[in-house]
Amino acid sequence: MPEGDVLRLTATRLDTALRGSILVRTEFRWAELGAVSLMGREVAEVAAYGKNLLIRTTDGWTVHAHLRMEGRWFVARTGTPQAAGRSPFVRAVLASERWTALGEHLGMLNVVRTRDENRLLGHLGPDVLAPAFDAASAALRLRDASEGPHVSLAEALLDQKRVAGIGTIYAAESLFARRMDPWRLVGACDASELTALLLTARSRMERVVAHGLGALDARVHGRLGRPCVRCRTAIAVRQARRPPYERPIFFCPRCQAPQAGISRSE
Ligand SMILES: [Zn+2]
Structure with missing residues (x-):
């Protein structure tokens, strides 16, 4: 199971690929999220909290993913076969003109207002890798x-x-x-x-x-x-x-x- 260090590395990779970009394609292959779209929104940042990944837009939306046992995210250049996301294991796709982030085998996927993140994360203890960890x-x-x-x-x-x-x-x-x-x-x-x-x-x-x-x-x-x-x-x-x-x-x-x-x- 991925631990906090892997989540940090993943968040950094996705942040480098997507921060400041407009999303030109979003897909959430997840029962309750089928109709949700974040197209046209700008990615503010990608962050990690414990074992959770948070992709935030500048207008206050957050994609929350948990990798559970086998989940992973990877980045491919938009337009390449890898970026198409045809694998049945791909559950989330977020693409800019340049880069596409794909989440496979995710254990949990939510799209919430950023101000409501606490509903998903509020039960957790302090993040051991947070800069302000006490x-x-x-x-x-x-x-x-x-x-x-x-x-x-x-x-x-x-x-x-x-x-x-x-x-x-x-x-x-x-x-x-x-x-x-x-x-x-x-x-x-x-x-x-x-x-x-x-x-x-x-x-x-x-x-x-x-x-x-x-x-x-x-x-x-x-x-x-x-x-x-x-x-x-x-x-x-x-x-x-x-x-x-x-x-x-x-x-x-x-x-x-x-x-x-x-x-x-x-
Ligand atoms: Zn020993």
């Missing part, structure tokens, strides 16, 4: 928001209502970097530990936003059974959350071992 206040929300402090650290990091933008990769990588047990209860951590954890996730994501996906450098994610880079113990995996919403979290059972006397989810 890690200390986000740490308090990470611990107490949503279902409260009695969930594991892994689940808290994945819960977009607590903090927006982190998925399985950065949850696992930041917990490993801080040597924290993913299954310890978030309520058993103090605010400074959680602040440091969020800042670690943010800085790793920022590196990828700045240098591309090649800068990811995963130490535990996707490395089941391979030796830990620190202690050579085999990397393990366990599911966070319950079916059907379970998500794999990779970790080192030794570097991230439970500490005696500290509550964790079993």
